[in-house]
Amino acid sequence: MGLLKWCALLPATAAASLSVFGHKVPDTDTVTAAIVYAWELNARNISAQAYRLGELNPETEFVLKALEVPVPPLLPELSKEVAVVDTNNPEELPEGIQKTRIHSIVDHHKLSGLANAEPLEVDMRPLCSATSILYSRSKLYGLTPTKQMAGLMLSGILSDSLEFRSPTTTELDKVHAAELGKLAGLDVHEFAEGMLDAKAKVDHLSCSELIMMDTKIFNIGGKKLRVSVLETTKAAGPLAKKAELVTAMKELKEKEKIDDVLFFVVDILKESATFISSSSTATTLVEKAWKVKVDDQGLVVLPKVLSRKKQIIPKLEAAAKEEL
Ligand SMILES: [Mn+2]
Structure with a gap:
């Protein structure tokens, strides 16, 4: 049997497209991490699309607008294969997640009881945000973030760390933020102020x-x-x-x-x-x-x-x- 013919017998996996999403009631880190992880996966020739599981909060709206990044669509239904960011808690994921094929998880929370059927790639690190882990990963894969991707990763770090005030902040997160600010062409403190102002605008909410x-x-x-x-x-x-x-x-x-x-x-x-x-x-x-x-x-x-x-x-x- 020739090589070509043998190859044709292999199961077709090229068409598989991963849905990438974070937790319910999405925050800035979850939304930006889903977009950035989909970017990483596509750069690694793994077809992926970012989704969100709910409406954006005022801070995330500000971030996407400022960086001119389109809002990811709402997840219509669970696809055959998914990738999860910023959570591993089944309570925070769509119903049926434990029966879906989970390709990978990139998260910075404690283990929370998610069970699944097959081995998967898990990248969990005690950094301040999921996007901070994704920035480490981009270096590992030799990927240079675009201005937009760098801005998104910076936003996830600033949001989850409350501009480095939260005790979840590590020295590595601060280094990442400084590097990402340069890559994004943004003044880190100024951008953080804009995010905090957007976050404080909640008078219109019930x-x-x-x-x-x-x-x-x-x-x-x-x-x-x-x-x-x-x-x-x-x-x-x-x-x-x-x-x-x-x-x-x-x-x-x-x-x-x-x-x-x-x-x-x-x-x-x-x-x-x-x-x-x-x-x-x-x-x-x-x-x-x-x-x-x-x-x-x-x-x-x-x-x-x-x-x-x-x-x-x-x-x-x-x-x-x-x-x-
Ligand atoms: Mn987070």
Whole structure:
């Protein structure tokens, strides 16, 4: 048998196209990482297309507009093969993900129980953003990011690290940001200011939209908790709507049949988080977690708390364990 004929018997894989996406309720890192990872895969001759799983937040809208990058389409349905960025939590991915062929995962979160059928490539590193990992990868593959790709990677770093304020920030992330700023032709601090301003513009959003803007579901101490954060340079606005926020949280808890909704307003400039309680169980958990007293308004300020991933969730998990 000639070589050509033998080749023709091999299964055809060239037409396979990967859908690349991040988590539900997309943030800037998830959207930019999906676009950049699709760029990397295509550059490696793996056909890929970036998608998003929900509406863009005001900060991500600002970023894509400023960099003149088209908004990725909503994922219509799960394709045969997918690549995942910025999460490995099945709660944050489309239903049926565990039955889909997962080509690869690029993420910077802790392992969260995703199971699948076949071996896959996983690239997880404790860097501040998924795009920071993708920048390391671009170097590994000898790919020079275009201005747009560099701008997207910089945006993911600045967003997730709150311009290097978050304790998730590493020295490597800062080096990456400086290099990416040069590649993108952007002043890093100026661009970060634009992002923070866009992020603070939330007056037009309803209380339930504020709670759902940056939110994730976690299984903590055998309970299903939705932990929402609102990162802002103007915390007074949302805090003034406390009563309405509590009502919206209670409604959401009923609607989703979950155990609690926890809401933290993160003041980026003061570097503190204000917890707004909507239930006695949430109050107890937070009081135990930070050894504080929630006041009679249902509020408590937690100094130096900026990161859900590195500060809020580990504390809640430790407190829930104590309870058991
Ligand atoms: Mn991220």
